[in-house]
Amino acid sequence: MIFRSILHQLLLWLIATIIFLFLLFLPRTAVYSTGTGGTLIGAEYDYSFEAHIKQFKDFIQYVKENKGLERCITAIPLRTIFGAPLKKVC
DSSP: OOHHHHHHHHHHHHHHHHHHHHHTOOOOOOOEEEGGGGOOOEEEEOOHHEEEEEHHHHHHHHHHHHHHSOTTTTTTHHHHHHHHHHHOOO
16 A cells, blocks of 8 residues: 555656656747837747757756756855755754
8 A cells, every 4th residue: 555655656756747847948949029119019939849859958968068957156066055054954
């Protein structure tokens, strides 16, 4: 019973994570139509599956090249900055 519950929760987490990543990496190729004075008239979004896959590949390549997601201005990895307080607590 417990194993089934854990498996069910793990499956739900996996589905939610995949949906989140799918939405997060939507290609940003919108074309905006503006009128007089710069007012927005409308926007068109041209979705392509190839551009979506390219967005995922670019992200993975960035993580591989920079050995992480981001560095702050002081060039200290964010996991070091946020990990230090956690080590003090534990």
